[in-house]
Amino acid sequence: MLELVEQLRAGNRRALARLLSYIQDEHPEARAALAELYPFTGRAHRIGVTGSPGAGKSSLVNSLAHAYRARGRTVGIIAVDPTSPFSGGAVLGDRIRMRDLAGDRGVFIRSMATRGSLGGLARTTGDAVHALDAAGFDVILIETVGAGQSEVDIAREAHTTLVVEAPGLGDDVQAIKAGILEIADILVVNKADRPDAQNTVRALKAMLDLGRSQAGRAWHHGRLLDQSETPLHAEPDGEGWQPPIIESVATAGTGIDDLLAAIDAHRDYLQRSGSLARWERVHIEADLAARLQQALLADFVRAVGPATLRTTIDRLARRELAPSAAVDQLLDRTNHQAH
Amino acid sequence: MPERKLRVLVAKPGLDGHDRGAKVIARALRDAGMEVIYTGLRQTPEMIVEAALQEDVDLIGLSILSGAHMALAPRILELLRENDLAEVRVIIGGIIPEEDIAALKAMGIAGVYGPGSSTADIIADIHRMVGAAAE
Numbered sequence: 001m002l003e004l005v006e007q008l009r010a011g012n013r014r015a016l017a018r019l020l021s022y023i024q025d026e027h028p029e030a031r032a033a034l035a036e037l038y039p040f041t042g043r044a045h046r047i048g049v050t051g052s053p054g055a056g057k058s059s060l061v062n063s064l065a066h067a068y069r070a071r072g073r074t075v076g077i078i079a080v081d082p083t084s085p086f087s088g089g090a091v092l093g094d095r096i097r098m099r100d101l102a103g104d105r106g107v108f109i110r111s112m113a114t115r116g117s118l119g120g121l122a123r124t125t126g127d128a129v130h131a132l133d134a135a136g137f138d139v140i141l142i143e144t145v146g147a148g149q150s151e152v153d154i155a156r157e158a159h160t161t162l163v164v165e166a167p168g169l170g171d172d173v174q175a176i177k178a179g180i181l182e183i184a185d186i187l188v189v190n191k192a193d194r195p196d197a198q199n200t201v202r203a204l205k206a207m208l209d210l211g212r213s214q215a216g217r218a219w220h221h222g223r224l225l226d227q228s229e230t231p232l233h234a235e236p237d238g239e240g241w242q243p244p245i246i247e248s249v250a251t252a253g254t255g256i257d258d259l260l261a262a263i264d265a266h267r268d269y270l271q272r273s274g275s276l277a278r279w280e281r282v283h284i285e286a287d288l289a290a291r292l293q294q295a296l297l298a299d300f301v302r303a304v305g306p307a308t309l310r311t312t313i314d315r316l317a318r319r320e321l322a323p324s325a326a327v328d329q330l331l332d333r334t335n336h337q338a339h
Numbered sequence: 340m341p342e343r344k345l346r347v348l349v350a351k352p353g354l355d356g357h358d359r360g361a362k363v364i365a366r367a368l369r370d371a372g373m374e375v376i377y378t379g380l381r382q383t384p385e386m387i388v389e390a391a392l393q394e395d396v397d398l399i400g401l402s403i404l405s406g407a408h409m410a411l412a413p414r415i416l417e418l419l420r421e422n423d424l425a426e427v428r429v430i431i432g433g434i435i436p437e438e439d440i441a442a443l444k445a446m447g448i449a450g451v452y453g454p455g456s457s458t459a460d461i462i463a464d465i466h467r468m469v470g471a472a473a474e
Contacts (some may be wrong), residue, residue, distance in 0.1 A: 014423060025343045088344075090371035095390060096379035102386040109393055113344075113374050280470040 004029065005036045008135055016135050017276035020110050023127045034127055039135035042280070043132040044076070044140045045267060048158030050120060053146025055166040059250035061141050061205040061257075065101055068139050068254050076132035079143040080121050083113040090114075093159060108137065120151025121143035126287060127159060147180055155183040155287040156286045159199040159279060160266045162259075164188045165204065181207060181283060184243045186262045192247035192255065204245055211286060241269050302333045345373040345469055348403075350387045351380050352415070353405040360454075361402035362431060367402075367458035368465070384411060390428055397469040403433040408443065409428045411456040416447050428468045432456065 022030035047064070049057050059077065065075045079094035092111035101107045110128065117123045121144055132140050144154050148271035155161050165183035181187070187208070189200050244262050248255030270276040301309070312330065315321040320330075349365045351358050358380055358436060365375045376394045378387070391399055403411060419427055430450035431443065440451045449468050452461055 014392060017393055021346070043375075082375075084369055087370045089372045090374045091365050091369045091377055092374060093377045093379075095376060099379060099382075099386065102383075102389055109390075110376075111376050111394060115344075191403040277454045 002029075002033055002036055005033050006137070008033075008037070008131070008236075009040070009137070013105075016108065016131060017110070020128055023131060024112060024115070024122065024178045024186065025123050026124065030127065037130060040134040041130045041135065044129075045160070045263075046129060046133075046140045046262060048142045048144065048154035048161040049164060050147045050161065051149065051188075051190075052152050052166070052294040055146075055164040056250045057146070057164050057254055058094045060162070060164055060188065060248065061094075061143050062098045062101060063248075063256045064115030064141060064259065065098070065107055065139075066253070067260050069106055071100075073138040074136065075108075076105065076129075076135070076137035077101075077109040077142045077260050078112055078125060078128055078132070078140070079109065080112045080125060080145050080276050081113060082145045083101060084117045085113045085116075086113075095304060108132065108135075114137040114145060117153075118151070119153030120147045120154045121157065123290075125153075126157055128269050132331060152180060152183050158285055159187045159270060159276065160263050162188050162263075164190050165200055167194045167200045171298060185241065185266050186259070187243055187245045188255075189245060189247045189248050192254075193249050200244055201247065208243060208245070231250060241266065241273075241275075300330075300334065304330055308333065343399070345465070346376065346394060347373050347465070348378065348387065348391050348394060348396045348399045349402070350375045350378045350382045350390070350399060351386060352382045352384060352411045353403060353407045354381060357404060358402065360404070360432060361400075363383045364400060364402070364461070368462065368474040371462045373465075384414040384418055387415055387417060387422070388422055388424065389405075392422055392424060395433065398428040398430065399467055401429065401431045401433075403424055403431055403435070406434070408433070408435055409439060410444055412448055413446055430461070430468075432461075459467070 004015050006021055008019060019030065019033055021027075022033070050060055051057055060242045061077060061079070065077060068075050077098070079092070079098075081092045081094060083090045083092055090113035092113060094111055095109060098109055101109065112125060112128060112203050121142070125142065129140055129142060142154060142158055144151060161183050163180055164187075165187065166189070181204075187204050189197055191197065191203065197211050246259045246262055249257060250256070262272055270279065308330070312321070316323060316326055343474070347368055348359055349362045349368070351361050361377070365377045376390065376396065378390055384442070387399065387401070399415070401411070403414070412429070415429060419425055427447040428466065429447070430452065431448055434453040435453060437450050443451055450461070450464050
């Protein structure tokens with residue numbers, strides 16, 4: 001067993017921190033360590049926290065972590081912030097709102113930059129969650145970048161996805177656009193002490209009611225996959241889970257007990273309905289697909305070589321060749337079967 | 340695509356409640372391609388070192404305007420050693436009297452930057468300090 005893995009399994013926080021860096025840097029050591037750690041994963045309850053910038057995600061994560069610690073559960077936190085597309089740098093500021101978790105060895109907070117990934121998480125966030133899971137944390141809170149509509153990767157990484165809204169951040173139409181609200185297992189209206197909070201609650205309720213009238217809510221995590229129609233995803237949701245709306249004031253700890261109860265209820269539902277096992281398979285499938293895509297593309301580009309790629313791009317730019325025909329030609333060259 | 344990003348913790352220990360300078364530095368380091376973990380005001384040495392450990396940073400930048408640098412700096416260096424983080428470089432920005440600079444450097448502070456310092460110099464220094472440490 002790798003020394004790093006041994007240390008991590010023995011509870012060495014420094015080893016965990018180092019592995020998380022290797023994971024983010026896509027260092028070869030990470031690959032070997034994660035392979036050894038994989039059998040120890042799958043235990044933690046993964047809770048995703050997403051929503052608009054300024055909705056109070058970090059404060060909510062802080063309050064939730066506190067509440068779990070009061071119950072004696074250990075908590076790993078991954079807080080994702082965006083990488084600047086111009087410099088490749090990032091300012092990761094989520095710890096500012098988590099300062100009162102400092103000094104508690106039952107909590108481990110790691111900030112991650114997206115490093116070019118667009119779905120609200122970094123490409124390596126899933127591996128980072130595996131590392132925290134294998135390190136033995138009971139609950140893993142994953143905070144996405146401030147997300148609006150299409151940053152829905154979190155639904156593939158979290159058993160329970162919280163979508164956090166706050167009053168006055170957007171008009172009602174924002175709430176009914178497709179995307180982020182559809183991945184919510186639980187909706188949280190934070191800053192619920194604001195006078196216009198009830199408007200937000202009403203808008204979300206109306207939106208949820210509309211959703212319910214479309215009979216037979218699909219297995220929503222499966223919908224994120226590439227249209228795969230395996231029986232796995234077609235399985236009905238049983239009686240289904242209706243996302244509750246929880247009102248909270250994270251900075252004051254108000255509503256956190258309700259939120260914990262809702263998360264527990266969702267976890268129970270996942271277990272009772274068999275959804276947890278299905279989630280696991282969907283999650284694994286999506287992860288495998290992403291890794292295959294990355295590996296196959298890298299392989300393919302290597303096989304074709306830069307000269308051919310350059311020529312192809314030239315011909316595309318001159319409009320001598322259509323993109324779909326270019327793909328067929330490239331695939332033919334490397335004896336891949338296009339279909 | 341794999342790339343080792345420099346990770347820097349920018350922290351503001353002590354009780355003064357003014358962090359504009361720290362934010363300017365955080366932003367400048369970001370624009371230089373670094374990942375900057377910004378922890379906000381009123382950090383204790385314990386909080387700073389714990390964050391440095393969890394975030395696996397290469398360097399800590401402290402912003403100190405309160406005059407407490409001669410108490411805070413040795414404590415932070417001591418905690419880093421206790422946590423097996425002695426290789427993490429520490430620099431200080433803020434209002435530091437000339438006569439304290441040599442003492443800070445002697446105790447292991449890698450750089451001290453007064454109000455007139457250019458961010459370009461700080462960035463160049465960081466690359467030199469951490470580049471040497473990382474090899």
